Amino acid sequence: MKSYQQAFAELKKQKRTALIPFFVIGDPDFDASLALVKTAVDAGADVLELGIPFSDPIADGPTIQKADIRAMRSGMNPARALEFVRKVKKDKDIPIGLLMYYNLIQQYGVEKFFKDFHEAGVNSVLVADLSIDDADEVTEPAQAAGLDTVFMVTPNTEPARMKRIAAKTTGFIYTVSLLGVTGSRAALSNAVDGLIRKLKGLTAVPVCVGFGVSTPEHAKTIAEAGADGVIIGSRLVGMIESHLNDPRAASKEVAEFLGQVKSALAPRRPNR
Amino acid sequence: MKHDGRFGEYGGYYVPEVLIPALEELEEAFYRFYKDKAFEAELGQLFRHYAGRPSPLYHTRRFSEHVGFQVYLKREDLLHGGAHKINNSLGQGLLAKYMGKTKLIAETGAGQHGLATAMVGALLGMETKIFMGITDIERQSVNVHKMRLCGAEVVPVEGGTGTLKDAINDALRYWTANVTDTFYLFGSAAGPHPYPTIVKHFQSCIGREARRQCLEQTGRLPDLVVACVGGGSNAIGMFTGFLDDKDVRLVGVEAGGKGLKTGKHAASLSAGRVGILHGAKAYLLQDENGQVLDTESISAGLDYAAVGPEHCYLKDTGRAEYVAAVDDDVLDTFELLTKLEGILPALESTHALAYIVNQKGKLPPETIAVVNLSGRGDKDVGIVEKARSK
Numbered sequence: 037m038k039s040y041q042q043a044f045a046e047l048k049k050q051k052r053t054a055l056i057p058f059f060v061i062g063d064p065d066f067d068a069s070l071a072l073v074k075t076a077v078d079a080g081a082d083v084l085e086l087g088i089p090f091s092d093p094i095a096d097g098p099t100i101q102k103a104d105i106r107a108m109r110s111g112m113n114p115a116r117a118l119e120f121v122r123k124v125k126k127d128k129d130i131p132i133g134l135l136m137y138y139n140l141i142q143q144y145g146v147e148k149f150f151k152d153f154h155e156a157g158v159n160s161v162l163v164a165d166l167s168i169d170d171a172d173e174v175t176e177p178a179q180a181a182g183l184d185t186v187f188m189v190t191p192n193t194e195p196a197r198m199k200r201i202a203a204k205t206t207g208f209i210y211t212v213s214l215l216g217v218t219g220s221r222a223a224l225s226n227a228v229d230g231l232i233r234k235l236k237g238l239t240a241v242p243v244c245v246g247f248g249v250s251t252p253e254h255a256k257t258i259a260e261a262g263a264d265g266v267i268i269g270s271r272l273v274g275m276i277e278s279h280l281n282d283p284r285a286a287s288k289e290v291a292e293f294l295g296q297v298k299s300a301l302a303p304r305r306p307n308r
Numbered sequence: 309m310k311h312d313g314r315f316g317e318y319g320g321y322y323v324p325e326v327l328i329p330a331l332e333e334l335e336e337a338f339y340r341f342y343k344d345k346a347f348e349a350e351l352g353q354l355f356r357h358y359a360g361r362p363s364p365l366y367h368t369r370r371f372s373e374h375v376g377f378q379v380y381l382k383r384e385d386l387l388h389g390g391a392h393k394i395n396n397s398l399g400q401g402l403l404a405k406y407m408g409k410t411k412l413i414a415e416t417g418a419g420q421h422g423l424a425t426a427m428v429g430a431l432l433g434m435e436t437k438i439f440m441g442i443t444d445i446e447r448q449s450v451n452v453h454k455m456r457l458c459g460a461e462v463v464p465v466e467g468g469t470g471t472l473k474d475a476i477n478d479a480l481r482y483w484t485a486n487v488t489d490t491f492y493l494f495g496s497a498a499g500p501h502p503y504p505t506i507v508k509h510f511q512s513c514i515g516r517e518a519r520r521q522c523l524e525q526t527g528r529l530p531d532l533v534v535a536c537v538g539g540g541s542n543a544i545g546m547f548t549g550f551l552d553d554k555d556v557r558l559v560g561v562e563a564g565g566k567g568l569k570t571g572k573h574a575a576s577l578s579a580g581r582v583g584i585l586h587g588a589k590a591y592l593l594q595d596e597n598g599q600v601l602d603t604e605s606i607s608a609g610l611d612y613a614a615v616g617p618e619h620c621y622l623k624d625t626g627r628a629e630y631v632a633a634v635d636d637d638v639l640d641t642f643e644l645l646t647k648l649e650g651i652l653p654a655l656e657s658t659h660a661l662a663y664i665v666n667q668k669g670k671l672p673p674e675t676i677a678v679v680n681l682s683g684r685g686d687k688d689v690g691i692v693e694k695a696r697s698k
Contacts, residue, residue: 091599092473092585093478095324101467113597135568138322139584143598165322165587169309190326192487198326216485 038129040159040184040207042089043083044242044264053259053301054082056244057294058135058269059087061101062112063276068283069107072276073124075287079294083131084124085246085267088117090137094162097219099270102277114144124203125157133160133186133207141294146174150181160184160207168201175204186210189235191227201293202239208265209235211245213258220270221248223256232261252293257302309335313501316624319617321500323587326500327480330487335502337407342509344406351402358431358478359387359394361513364408365521365678370648374670377675380530381651382518384542384682391654391683392514392542393424397493399489399510401428406490410484412436414493415479417444417472418609418656419451420683421495426460428493436460437478441470442606450687471604472538472612476586497616500587504616515549518678528677534559535680536659537630538574538610540619542682547628557629560619561659563605564632576615577623579632585614591623606635606695607655607688633662635695641665642685642692654683655691 046250047054057076062069073084089104089112096104112120121132134153141149141163150161160183163174168187175185184207189198192215200207211232214225225248245258246267255266272290278285309332312510313319321331323393341347355361364383372379384392397414405411412434416422429436438455442464445452452462463482467473476499483492516534522530524692533550535543537560550556565573573579576591585600593601593613595646622628633641638655641662646652653661660679671677685692 091468094477094586095326095484097481108599137584139592139594139598139600142584143581143594143596164324165584167323167325167328168327170320170322187309188325190324192326192329194329201325212326214485215380215487217481 037157038127040131040242041229042104043131047082047264051303053263054244055080055294055298056085056265056267057081057272058085058087058267059109060089060100060273061117062089062107062282063103063126063273064106065110066112066116070120070123071283072287072290074127075291077128077130077194080298081130081294083133083265085133085135085269088114088134088136088140090140093137095217097217097270098248098278099220099273100218103123103273106118114140114149119150121153121156121158123266129250130158132157133162133203134158136165138163138165147177147181147234150183152246154181154183156184158183160186162186162188162210168197168204171204190214191225191231196236198235198238199291202241205241208242208244209239210267211235211243211263212247214246214248218270220250220274224254228258229261232263236262252296256300257296266301309501310339311335311501313505315618315621318589318620319501319504320589321582322586322589323500324553326482326484327487330483331500333640337403338502338506341403341406345405347402351399353511354398359398361387362517363387365525367473367525368649371645374648375664377671377673378587379664379675380522380676380678381681382514382546382678384514384680385654385657385684389420389424389427389685391420391424392511392545393421393495394427395513395545395590396507396510396541397421397424397428400493401425402504404493405432407491409489410434411441411490412493413479413490414495415439415472415475416495417475417611418607419444419448419455419687420421420609423451425493426455426458429460430458437463437531439465439475439482441465441472441474443470444472447691448608448687449681471603471608473600480586495541497541497544497618498539498586498588498590498614504588505619507541508548508618509545511545512548513542514542514545514680515547518546519549522676522678526563529553529556529609530676530678532557532559532675532677534561534660534663534677536561536610536656536682537615537619538563538612538656540547540616542680544616544618546680547622551627558627559663560628560630560662562630562632563607563659564634565604567634568632572604573611573632574605574611576613577619578632588617590614590617590620597644606638606691608657609654609656610659619626631663633659637662637666638642639692639695652685654679655687655688657682659683
């Protein structure tokens with residue numbers, strides 16, 4: 037199974053920034069969602085970020101909330117998500133990070149969740165509503181299961197706290213570009229550049245940027261600021277939403293868009 | 309954070325990283341100001357002259373006779389705004405002012421907390437936004453108008469079932485994007501630390517007064533203290549005054565809706581499993597996978613899938629008991645109290661009274677029960693009428 041370390045080392049050699057699309061597993065249903073994820077992989081995704089839908093996603097804006105509802109209505113749950121991950125991995129060995137809410141893990145059983153999803157091919161589990169202060173509840177069982185740990189840093193995270201977060205992170209730091217929830221934005225937050233620099237000065241773990249990243253130009257700016265990866269969610273999920281009755285059109289739009297982002301990202305200019 | 313905000317295993321602060329600085333700032337400010345002389349004096353003034361504290365403790369005449377023991381009502385319904393919510397809104401609003409914040413946001417279910425916060429926003433000259441589910445906006449339209457008259461913006465929340473849970477989700481999302489200048493005035497003794505502690509502190513006047521008044525009027529402590537529980541702010545405010553009085557039974561009454569067996573209720577403590585919602589570990593109504601369930605209750609203010617963490621702890625330790633009252637009994641009790649005493653109880657508070665009615669003939673006549681009449685029922689007259697015409 038390909039590790040983050042391998043994936044980011046390869047990218048570094050190629051002077052490329054990772055393209056990391058996000059999808060809600062099961063949006064709009066299991067098969068269509070699987071086809072979309074495969075489309076993204078074919079379009080050049082380097083890492084996948086996948087969400088298991090939750091009824092009360094407080095870190096998400098309206099686009100992903102609606103995707104969660106669609107996926108839940110189609111019967112998606114953690115057990116089926118496991119099956120979904122297995123199918124994705126059967127097609128291609130691409131690192132997968134889960135992004136989800138704590139209650140689902142709690143109800144599944146923390147240790148069993150990490151063990152089952154690691155076996156299915158997941159590299160890390162980022163818990164959106166778990167801060168670094170309670171990280172020990174998950175880091176030990178996650179590492180015991182063989183998972184990497186991923187935590188978030190936001191524009192208002194104090195430097196001392198950033199250091200603590202970096203110290204607990206083994207996969208990559210999920211850098212939230214703005215103060216707010218997920219969702220497409222016209223302009224990229226001007227906090228991004230400084231945030232990446234600060235993190236790069238603090239840690240050697242890869243720094244990937246998400247929230248509000250909506251265009252190839254945004255991706256390029258983030259890559260040029262020195263990030264190791266760009267996470268794009270709501271923009272893609274919005275494409276699914278606007279073609280609910282035409283999965284092929286959604287797939288085509290996703291492929292075209294990711295192709296544009298891919299070209300905007302490569303080749304990366306030399307490290308500063 | 310200086311404290312972990314735990315009540316036994318419950319509580320904590322399970323929130324996205326972006327909210328941590330705001331919660332830390334709030335915790336720091338609360339512990340700096342809550343015993344500050346100037347702060348206490350200003351809040352005390354507002355409690356007395358703006359809100360109307362202390363609220364009376366009233367020995368019911370015909371209602372006591374009807375149930376066969378002595379029922380005392382803590383008249384929070386007589387406070388400004390018509391509910392206990394003003395205590396917490398004044399406390400947190402003043403805290404926001406001392407912190408230098410200029411904007412208030414709040415969630416609301418029945419509209420009582422929204423109204424209390426809108427009034428405080430007007431009083432303190434702060435820009436106020438109230439997040440309210442569309443279902444609740446419809447069933448509590450009078451409160452919506454009142455909030456708007458106070459100058460607050462009422463933000464309709466469409467997600468989920470359009471009730472309190474969804475309003476909290478959107479208020480949290482808004483706060484995430486506006487943490488710098490906005491104070492989230494949380495209304496229930498739930499949510500992430502430090503809210504359960506802050507809300508308890510500002511509501512603890514209820515129990516403190518009730519205890520003193522009961523001693524003054526009867527010469528002894530009550531046998532029984534009863535309050536309704538949604539998120540649990542009025543109940544924790546009442547119970548806190550009696551926690552150390554081991555012989556005083558504490559009973560919390562949840563919304564039994566159409567009955568616990570139907571699944572259409574909001575009784576998290578009676579029928580939920582431990583989970584995590586809105587930043588706290590607590591009893592939670594959820595499906596086998598951990599998805600939060602829709603709730604149902606005739607009273608918007610109790611219509612919540614989780615409950616404050618301290619109530620979970622009081623349940624587990626056995627210090628308080630938690631039961632549920634169904635909608636039909638609540639309606640009967642609403643009419644009963646109004647007919648016997650000329651007091652319209654809020655449907656929320658009526659849950660506590662329904663438990664009392666249920667004890668009719670089971671307790672000796674000298675029994676003293678203190679019930680928190682947490683709000684007045686004027687806002688519910690239309691709902692009762694509609695339910696009765698079905």
